[in-house]
Amino acid sequence: MSVSAPGLTEIRAPGGWAGPVIDVDVHVHVPSIQTLFPYMQQGWRDFIVERAVGTPPSFATVYPQNAGNVVRPEWRPENGGLAASSLELVREQALDAWAVERAILNCYWGIDSVRHPDLAATIARAVNDWLIDEWLDRDDRLRASLVVPAHTFADAVAEIERVGSHPGFVQVMMPVRAMQTYGRRNWWPVYDAIVAHDLVMGMTWGGTSEGPPTPSGWPSYYAEEWAGEQGVFMSQLTSMVAEGVFQRYPTFRLAVLDIGFNWVPSLMWRLNKEWKGLRRTIPWVNEAPSQIFRDHIRFTTAPLDAAPPSESARFLRWLGEEMVMFASDYPHAYPGDYRRFLDALPESARPKIMADNARAFYRL
Amino acid sequence: MTTVALDASTPATRQPVTLIDVDSHNIPGPSSLLPYLEPQWLEYLQHYGVRSRHEADIQPVLRPLACRADSVPPSGFPGSDPRFSQAQLLDEYGIDISVLNNILGQINFPGGNQPVPFSAGLQRANNDWAMYEWFTSDPRWRSSICVTFEEPDLAVQEIVRCTDMSDRFVSILVSTRTQKPFGNPKYEPLFEVASQLGLPITFHPGGTAMNNSTGSGMPSYYFENHSTYPLGTLTAIASLIFEGVLDRWPGLRFVAIEAGWSWAAPFAWRLNAAADTEVVEASRLQRKPSEYFADHFWFTTQPIEEPEDPAWFVEAYDQFAGLGLAENIMYSSDYPHWDFDSPRTAIPKALPDTARQALFCDNAARFYGFGAAGTDRR
Numbered sequence: 019m020s021v022s023a024p025g026l027t028e029i030r031a032p033g034g035w036a037g038p039v040i041d042v043d044v045h046v047h048v049p050s051i052q053t054l055f056p057y058m059q060q061g062w063r064d065f066i067v068e069r070a071v072g073t074p075p076s077f078a079t080v081y082p083q084n085a086g087n088v089v090r091p092e093w094r095p096e097n098g099g100l101a102a103s104s105l106e107l108v109r110e111q112a113l114d115a116w117a118v119e120r121a122i123l124n125c126y127w128g129i130d131s132v133r134h135p136d137l138a139a140t141i142a143r144a145v146n147d148w149l150i151d152e153w154l155d156r157d158d159r160l161r162a163s164l165v166v167p168a169h170t171f172a173d174a175v176a177e178i179e180r181v182g183s184h185p186g187f188v189q190v191m192m193p194v195r196a197m198q199t200y201g202r203r204n205w206w207p208v209y210d211a212i213v214a215h216d217l218v219m220g221m222t223w224g225g226t227s228e229g230p231p232t233p234s235g236w237p238s239y240y241a242e243e244w245a246g247e248q249g250v251f252m253s254q255l256t257s258m259v260a261e262g263v264f265q266r267y268p269t270f271r272l273a274v275l276d277i278g279f280n281w282v283p284s285l286m287w288r289l290n291k292e293w294k295g296l297r298r299t300i301p302w303v304n305e306a307p308s309q310i311f312r313d314h315i316r317f318t319t320a321p322l323d324a325a326p327p328s329e330s331a332r333f334l335r336w337l338g339e340e341m342v343m344f345a346s347d348y349p350h351a352y353p354g355d356y357r358r359f360l361d362a363l364p365e366s367a368r369p370k371i372m373a374d375n376a377r378a379f380y381r382l
Numbered sequence: 383m384t385t386v387a388l389d390a391s392t393p394a395t396r397q398p399v400t401l402i403d404v405d406s407h408n409i410p411g412p413s414s415l416l417p418y419l420e421p422q423w424l425e426y427l428q429h430y431g432v433r434s435r436h437e438a439d440i441q442p443v444l445r446p447l448a449c450r451a452d453s454v455p456p457s458g459f460p461g462s463d464p465r466f467s468q469a470q471l472l473d474e475y476g477i478d479i480s481v482l483n484n485i486l487g488q489i490n491f492p493g494g495n496q497p498v499p500f501s502a503g504l505q506r507a508n509n510d511w512a513m514y515e516w517f518t519s520d521p522r523w524r525s526s527i528c529v530t531f532e533e534p535d536l537a538v539q540e541i542v543r544c545t546d547m548s549d550r551f552v553s554i555l556v557s558t559r560t561q562k563p564f565g566n567p568k569y570e571p572l573f574e575v576a577s578q579l580g581l582p583i584t585f586h587p588g589g590t591a592m593n594n595s596t597g598s599g600m601p602s603y604y605f606e607n608h609s610t611y612p613l614g615t616l617t618a619i620a621s622l623i624f625e626g627v628l629d630r631w632p633g634l635r636f637v638a639i640e641a642g643w644s645w646a647a648p649f650a651w652r653l654n655a656a657a658d659t660e661v662v663e664a665s666r667l668q669r670k671p672s673e674y675f676a677d678h679f680w681f682t683t684q685p686i687e688e689p690e691d692p693a694w695f696v697e698a699y700d701q702f703a704g705l706g707l708a709e710n711i712m713y714s715s716d717y718p719h720w721d722f723d724s725p726r727t728a729i730p731k732a733l734p735d736t737a738r739q740a741l742f743c744d745n746a747a748r749f750y751g752f753g754a755a756g757t758d759r760r
Binding site: 087198200202225227228230231232233234235236237238239240242244247248249250253254256257278281284286290291293295299300322324325333351352354 | 558559560561562563564565566593594595596597598599600601602603604605606608609610612613614616617618620621623624625642644645647648649651652653654655656657658659660661662663664672685687688689690694697698701720721
């Protein structure tokens with residue numbers, strides 16, 4: 019077992035970043051569906067055994083377990099188990115390795131691909147209870163996203179009502195691919211619950227929609243699909259701006275995870291321009307989209323993509339130092355050298371990126 | 383609002399060529415195509431109409447077909463009158479060459495839900511309309527070829543027919559929303575004919591393709607559709623690279639209309655990250671993803687990027703040019719649409735003269751083979 023992670027663990031090497039670190043995206047994995055049995059009624063355990071229900075299908079299609087980006091080789095458990103599946107592993111490889119002040123856990127397990135509505139709700143409840151028992155209650159540094167069965171809006175609301183007041187949950191995970199664009203009014207009861215519990219909406223990679231992930235059907239290659247997922251994020255942010263989510267919910271907070279930030283200035287400029295030309299068609303959007311982004315939305319450093327550090331610094335300058343939060347995206351494996359990235363930033367930006375922006379946004 | 387004098391006609395191409403517009407639109411009016419349809423499809427049209435699925439966006443108020451309010455000619459249908467467009471676009475702005483992209487020809491072919499031979503007949507009519515009413519009215523018009531791109535073999539026949547008719551058909555028109563990402567093997571006949579004829583393939587936003595326009599369902603507002611025009615191009619670029627199309631057809635060239643360009647550099651770096659990470663898939667490629675851009679992808683100016691701080695425009699241009707793309711950006715007007723970019727005012731004056739000369743004339747002259755900059759060999 020090793021903690022070496024080129025480009026990431028060097029953050030804390032001598033001469034590196036010595037200030038506080040808040041890591042807003044640490045992924046954890048449910049080892050197997052049997053792990054969740056203690057958090058279900060006997061009837062559901064029988065249901066699962068009798069029907070041979072396993073890990074929800076999109077866990078493997080969104081993250082094929084041997085794809086290049088899913089786990090850094092040094093983070094694969096020596097016993098062949100699932101990466102990032104126990105607190106001990108995560109402490110050694112992530113929390114202690116870059117000495118976090120706080121870390122936010124995201125457990126993407128493909129619940130969006132469970133079509134049986136009651137089973138989906140059951141699994142979501144079990145995952146949230148498992149996160150409380152096995153993670154949040156055992157390490158004060160941890161916070162987490164709660165998961166919801168998003169195909170049934172009322173069940174998503176009920177799950178937020180059930181556990182949303184737990185002090186460990188700071189966010190609701192909403193995968194970027196959904197059956198409807200996130201601005202649509204059907205989602206608003208979910209947003210009522212998110213806002214009422216003072217939670218953040220965390221838009222993550224993955225999810226299951228009612229069609230392919232691009233406007234032109236299914237990509238063939240995983241790399242192509244991964245790169246093009248940027249387009250779904252663009253659609254979702256455009257939708258939430260256009261439909262007036264941020265006017266209806268003045269305190270709404272949206273964290274956009276797993277997709278970096280290099281692409282955001284270009285989108286903000288286009289939205290501003292289109293808004294100038296078309297605001298009469300969406301009159302409730304009463305301020306420039308870039309202002310909405312700055313007031314309500316934050317992005318993360320992960321992945322840095324293969325942009326030269328000086329260009330990443332330029333994107334950050336265009337976007338604003340307050341807009342980006344450090345995320346390791348543990349245990350995923352992306353290129354990107356955080357030391358060189360930090361070195362390319364103005365000194366004023368470094369503490370904001372590494373901790374201050376997240377502390378303020380998530381109220382940690 | 384410009385005043386259009388229909389009796390003032392200046393059909394001669396000015397020399398030297400100084401201003402090329404790579405995207406204007408001719409839009410057939412209700413009766414424009416009737417003379418060019420075969421009798422059986424004329425009868426079919428009269429009984430069933432064009433039923434192809436096209437989302438009925440609520441258009442901006444007072445903007446028929448999303449066109450400028452002053453672009454409606456006396457005949458009543460914007461983009462349908464060659465002499466009106468000539469006066470309002472070419473004469474007014476001193477445009478020497480303009481490439482027509484027939485919007486209805488592009489979006490009315492969804493790849494399904496109407497008889498394929500009917501679609502092919504409509505596309506032949508669209509192209510004949512350009513040939514016999516636009517090319518003959520003014521030597522400055524060029525046109526993309528309307529094709530049944532979801533039926534590539536039929537499309538190839540039409541491409542060959544058009545290029546045999548006139549060398550003023552200068553590219554193949556495809557929607558950004560295709561049935562499958564455009565690098566899919568399904569489209570190989572198009573890559574083959576484009577390579578053989580040296581014709582670029584033009585992506586224009588729109589179409590339906592039987593897919594939703596986002597990866598999470600359909601949007602509600604025109605604003606959303608219009609803001610996310612880059613999406614289909616992102617998808618196509620990722621697909622063309624990772625499917626190996628650009629390795630097998632190294633001469634293929636694509637031009638993205640109305641998609642912007644400030645996203646190209648960050649997206650190229652994202653594609654590089656994907657290749658660095660997914661080495662099993664990327665080992666099939668001959669180059670790093672970003673290295674394909676300069677040889678294969680061209681971008682157009684309209685709607686011109688407007689960074690929050692105008693000083694960032696030149697920074698963004700330099701970043702784009704730094705990827706080797708200084709020759710890969712071309713002025714486009716998008717006439718007669720409501721968001722038309724005037725060549726007089728749209729491009730920031732802060733851009734250096736060499737870059738302005740390149741995007742207003744030289745790049746397009748080279749790209750379309752209009753001859754050396756400053757001449758029109760046709």
